[in-house]
């Protein structure tokens with residue numbers, strides 16, 4: 001199983017629903033603290049369930065959420081379908097974002113799941 005498949009399911013990494021909620025609330029608050037202005041366009045790449053993305057979106061003009069796992073994106077689309085400031089993107093679709101249009105890119109707790117160059121080749 002690769003990491004994308006691992007995250008494309010319910011995982012046991014949170015000890016409880018409360019743990020998960022607190023985790024995502026902390027992340028959202030940290031991201032909000034980094035938003036440079038209410039007009040900012042923000043990308044959260046490898047966002048996971050981003051349970052408090054609506055709070056982030058309330059502090060910027062557009063929030064792109066992108067995650068490699070289809071199940072994660074499905075849940076994001078369902079949760080935030082009525083929020084006009086939030087757009088859920090596949091990782092391929094991220095390249096469609098206009099050059100130099102992003103004011104903040106968040107990549108939190110993702111890099112450790114990316115293959116190294118040598119393992120990507122094998």
Ligand SMILES: C[S@@+](CC[C@H](N)C(=O)[O-])C[C@H]1O[C@@H](n2cnc3c(N)ncnc32)[C@H](O)[C@@H]1O
Nearest residue numbers: 007046047048067068069072091108109110113
């Ligand atoms: C540990 S979670 C981090 C979620 C969130 N950023 C946080 O800090 O709680 C890692 C997330 O990265 C996603 N992911 C894994 N590989 C990825 C890739 N190559 N590109 C984009 N997302 C990826 C997984 O689907 C998972 O939702």
